[in-house]
Amino acid sequence: MSELTRECVSRQFDELGPEACMGDITDVLRRENPELLEMARKCAADIGDAPRIMVGFGMFYQLLITASADAAGRPVMHALPSVTAETRDALVREIDESGPDAFTITAIGELERSNPELMQMAHGFASRQRDYGRVMQGFALLYRSLDAQLAADRTYLH
Numbered sequence: 001m002s003e004l005t006r007e008c009v010s011r012q013f014d015e016l017g018p019e020a021c022m023g024d025i026t027d028v029l030r031r032e033n034p035e036l037l038e039m040a041r042k043c044a045a046d047i048g049d050a051p052r053i054m055v056g057f058g059m060f061y062q063l064l065i066t067a068s069a070d071a072a073g074r075p076v077m078h079a080l081p082s083v084t085a086e087t088r089d090a091l092v093r094e095i096d097e098s099g100p101d102a103f104t105i106t107a108i109g110e111l112e113r114s115n116p117e118l119m120q121m122a123h124g125f126a127s128r129q130r131d132y133g134r135v136m137q138g139f140a141l142l143y144r145s146l147d148a149q150l151a152a153d154r155t156y157l158h
Contacts, residue, residue, distance in 0.1 A: 002117060013059060018058075033082045033083060035085060036082075036145060039083070039088065043134075047131055047134045049130075052129075060125075060139060060142060065079055067118075068080060081146060086152075087149045091144060091148060100137060104133075104137045111143045
């Protein structure tokens with residue numbers, strides 16, 4: 001993802017407002033990625049101030065979608081994988097085995113290596129919240145969920 005993509009999504013949230021953007025993002029997630037939506041909602045509720053935290057998670061998802069657009073700027077159909085219940089369950093086992101702190105450190109490290117602009121957005125948002133660590137755990141879970149599902153889908157297709 002580029003800095004331009006991050007600026008574009010920020011401008012979209014500024015111009016349309018977080019409520020309108022979140023309405024659209026929630027509709028897309030409800031249709032195309034309900035497991036991911038449920039994980040985000042649960043994390044936001046656990047952290048507290050769920051509406052504010054969901055805006056951060058929504059912006060994170062929108063950045064990934066926008067970065068996935070083709071060269072002409074058109075969204076790619078199903079640009080991000082749809083997280084399955086099986087992938088969610090595998091991640092729960094992974095977190096249980098390694099512990100939430102180790103899981104978060106590993107996932108955030110991968111995010112920082114593979115997508116520093118997205119990491120910068122997550123860090124900036126989490127820095128403005130009461131519980132930086134738990135917000136970053138949420139971003140780590142969302143990122144790792146999509147990454148794990150992408151790997152599972154690749155295995156399935158081959």
